[in-house]
Amino acid sequence: xxxxxxxxxxxxxxxxxxxxxxxxxxxxxxxxxxxxxxxxxxxxxxxxxxxxxxxxxxxxxxxxxxxxxxxxxxxxxxxxxxxxxxxxxxxxxxxxxxxxxxxxxxxxxxxxxxxxxxxxxxxxxxxxxxxxxxxxxxxxxxxxxxxxxxxxxxxxxxxxxxxxxxxxxxxxxxxxxxxxxxxxxxxxxxxxxxxxxxxxxxxxxxxxxxxxxxxxxxxxxxxxxxxxxxxxxxx
Amino acid sequence: xxxxxxxxxxxxxxxxxxxxxxxxxxxxxxxxxxxxxxxxxxxxxxxxxxxxxxxxxxxxxxxxxxxxxxxxxxxxxxxxxxxxxxxxxxxxxxxxxxxxxxxxxxxxxxxxxxxxxxxxxxxxxxxxxxxxxxxxxxxxxxxxxxxxxxxxxxxxxxxxxxxxxxxxxxxxxxxxxxxxxxxxxxxxxxxxxxxxxxxxxxxxxxxxxxxxxxxxxxxxxxxxxxxxxxxxx
Amino acid sequence: xxxxxxxxxxxxxxxxxxxxxxxxxxxxxxxxxxxxxxxxxxxxxxxxxxxxxxxxxxxxxxxxxxxxxxxxxxxxxxxxxxxxxxxxxxxxxxxxxxxxxxxxxxxxxxxxxxxxxxxxxxxxxxxxxxxxxxxxxxxxxxxxxxxxxxxxxxxxxxxxxxxxxxxxxxxxxxxxxxxxxxxxxxxxxxxxxxxxxxxxxxxxxxxxxxxxxxxxxxxxxxxx
Numbered sequence: 231x232x233x234x235x236x237x238x239x240x241x242x243x244x245x246x247x248x249x250x251x252x253x254x255x256x257x258x259x260x261x262x263x264x265x266x267x268x269x270x271x272x273x274x275x276x277x278x279x280x281x282x283x284x285x286x287x288x289x290x291x292x293x294x295x296x297x298x299x300x301x302x303x304x305x306x307x308x309x310x311x312x313x314x315x316x317x318x319x320x321x322x323x324x325x326x327x328x329x330x331x332x333x334x335x336x337x338x339x340x341x342x343x344x345x346x347x348x349x350x351x352x353x354x355x356x357x358x359x360x361x362x363x364x365x366x367x368x369x370x371x372x373x374x375x376x377x378x379x380x381x382x383x384x385x386x387x388x389x390x391x392x393x394x395x396x397x398x399x400x401x402x403x404x405x406x407x408x409x410x411x412x413x414x415x416x417x418x419x420x421x422x423x424x425x426x427x428x429x430x431x432x433x434x435x436x437x438x439x440x441x442x443x444x445x446x447x448x449x450x451x452x453x454x455x456x457x458x459x460x461x462x463x464x465x
Numbered sequence: 466x467x468x469x470x471x472x473x474x475x476x477x478x479x480x481x482x483x484x485x486x487x488x489x490x491x492x493x494x495x496x497x498x499x500x501x502x503x504x505x506x507x508x509x510x511x512x513x514x515x516x517x518x519x520x521x522x523x524x525x526x527x528x529x530x531x532x533x534x535x536x537x538x539x540x541x542x543x544x545x546x547x548x549x550x551x552x553x554x555x556x557x558x559x560x561x562x563x564x565x566x567x568x569x570x571x572x573x574x575x576x577x578x579x580x581x582x583x584x585x586x587x588x589x590x591x592x593x594x595x596x597x598x599x600x601x602x603x604x605x606x607x608x609x610x611x612x613x614x615x616x617x618x619x620x621x622x623x624x625x626x627x628x629x630x631x632x633x634x635x636x637x638x639x640x641x642x643x644x645x646x647x648x649x650x651x652x653x654x655x656x657x658x659x660x661x662x663x664x665x666x667x668x669x670x671x672x673x674x675x676x677x678x679x680x681x682x683x684x685x686x687x688x689x690x691x692x693x694x695x696x697x698x
Numbered sequence: 699x700x701x702x703x704x705x706x707x708x709x710x711x712x713x714x715x716x717x718x719x720x721x722x723x724x725x726x727x728x729x730x731x732x733x734x735x736x737x738x739x740x741x742x743x744x745x746x747x748x749x750x751x752x753x754x755x756x757x758x759x760x761x762x763x764x765x766x767x768x769x770x771x772x773x774x775x776x777x778x779x780x781x782x783x784x785x786x787x788x789x790x791x792x793x794x795x796x797x798x799x800x801x802x803x804x805x806x807x808x809x810x811x812x813x814x815x816x817x818x819x820x821x822x823x824x825x826x827x828x829x830x831x832x833x834x835x836x837x838x839x840x841x842x843x844x845x846x847x848x849x850x851x852x853x854x855x856x857x858x859x860x861x862x863x864x865x866x867x868x869x870x871x872x873x874x875x876x877x878x879x880x881x882x883x884x885x886x887x888x889x890x891x892x893x894x895x896x897x898x899x900x901x902x903x904x905x906x907x908x909x910x911x912x913x914x915x916x917x918x919x920x921x922x
Contacts, residue, residue, distance in 0.1 A: 350869055365855070365856050380911065451478065510922065515783060517922065547779060566705050567788060
């Protein structure tokens with residue numbers, strides 16, 4: 231029976247704390263932006279969640295390669311977990327993007343490269359999960375998922391570049407006066423602190439979630455094995 | 466010719482073969498019997514290099530599996546219960562295609578077709594063949610490259626009496642040429658006629674093994690029943 | 699090496715021969731393509747000017763959809779009669795199977811395109827017979843066929859089969875779609891090559907990367 235490692239409990243506390251502090255920094259420490267008002271605060275979480283989405287995406291690709299090489303079940307669970315977490319975080323990022331976009335540009339959705347690519351990644355995840363659900367043999371399921379994750383890993387950057395070459399409205403967030411006219415803004419020191427701390431907090435949160443998810447997967451496997459063993463003892 | 470030690474095959478958490486030990490000597494014709502789910506097809510697929518073992522030692526014709534699978538395949542002929550043939554090609558074209566994959570020229574084709582009694586149908590599409598004829602062509606395909614080992618997975622499935630007898634005759638001819646044969650089957654009597662040794666597989670392990678020489682029908686039934694109920698021999 | 703090429707050739711020859719006997723797959727792909735173009739015709743109600751600017755998009759949408767039909771059937775044939783096992787039992791490198799099947803699928807896709815393109819030209823009075831345009835069609839089809847063949851080999855072993863292929867394939871082939879459409883349009887509207895070259899480069903990059911990755915992972919799809 232897998233006992234919950236104490237390190238994990240420690241990580242739980244750490245990530246909860248960090249996220250709380252990040253929220254505090256965002257809402258109370260960072261100043262309210264001149265032009266956009268309170269809505270701009272969404273930005274911190276929007277970028278942080280999108281960042282976690284990307285982390286998950288990369289972890290899934292790497293886990294795929296590692297699974298093919300080692301055939302250890304934990305890499306399969308890690309890949310699946312990364313996809314699941316990334317799916318949710320990208321969804322949150324997209325929604326926050328809409329919340330921000332509406333008052334600023336008067337539209338819910340823009341076909342800009344980053345947003346569109348995020349939507350495409352969500353579709354790839356959906357395809358990934360559908361693929362898994364159509365396979366009963368655990369070995370095949372793990373192998374095929376790994377391969378699809380690897381393909382996604384290569385395809386998405388190319389897709390992003392292609393779309394980028396097509397068009398762009400996404401704000402150039404950090405920097406110039408031009409940025410302001412595009413709907414961007416300059417970041418002063420307290421903003422930067424809040425921003426980078428949010429990124430860090432959410433990264434820790436991601437690792438925390440992934441660890442829990444891997445544990446869950448291992449426990450599930452153990453349950454199945456115990457069940458089979460008990461059936462055999464009966465017969 | 467075939468040596469298997471402590472073979473384990475697991476699909477996820479389910480173990481189909483559990484530390485199985487199995488040996489076949491050169492020139493033997495072994496019939497592998499057992500109930501459904503015992504692991505016969507799995508064992509055969511592993512021996513044919515189509516499936517990789519989870520763990521254990523497997524050696525066929527001096528080739529270690531799975532690492533030397535590619536080298537083994539040139540010496541291996543397999544007949545499955547599916548025909549493994551292309552319906553939209555003729556009998557001759559099917560053999561031609563597989564011949565190319567095994568680097569065999571087209572010269573052997575008429576000879577093989579004659580051996581399995583399909584020479585008059587050489588230019589007919591396999592789609593039009595009865596099941597029995599397809600199985601015969603499948604055997605032709607399996608021996609095209611003159612393999613030293615023949616693996617047959619329930620080849621009599623779906624054949625009527627007459628077709629089964631024709632198949633048996635071909636198998637006896639083919640086996641006589643000094644090949645080592647392993648055949649899985651549900652048919653006790655037929656297996657006793659064709660094979661030199663019967664092996665019973667139960668719950669992922671070998672339960673019983675016996676020679677077929679001077680084996681009476683009643684012994685046959687005992688062999689099967691006791692093997693399933695009892696432990697290993 | 700020689701045996702390898704011989705096997706690849708044998709597989710391609712076999713695919714072409716079996717398909718030629720019935721032409722089921724080809725007819726299905728062809729009819730479907732023409733229907734899709736018909737639907738686009740009414741759905742978009744293009745006037746003369748608009749037609750030219752959308753030609754690339756309409757054509758590629760058609761090829762992508764028709765392509766999935768061909769891919770599905772090509773692998774289904776192998777799986778249904780257990781023929782895939784027959785191929786796997788042969789003493790040939792697994793990648794020979796991949797290359798053979800991909801080239802076969804590519805061939806059928808090109809045949810369909812060779813019929814659809816003149817038809818489109820005829821219906822809309824837009825000339826598509828320039829080397830640049832045809833080159834783009836070839837490059838795009840190569841990438842699409844390679845990834846499609848690999849995914850089809852996976853999909854044919856699942857429970858959900860046919861429906862799953864487009865779902866898996868389309869998101870991964872977006873770079874092909876985007877680049878091919880932009881490049882095709884560029885050639886049709888006689889845009890200077892310097893502006894089109896970036897899209898052609900993306901197509902070439904995609905083809906190289908995915909063909910390589912596909913060969914590297916193909917073994918894993920076939921093992922048990």
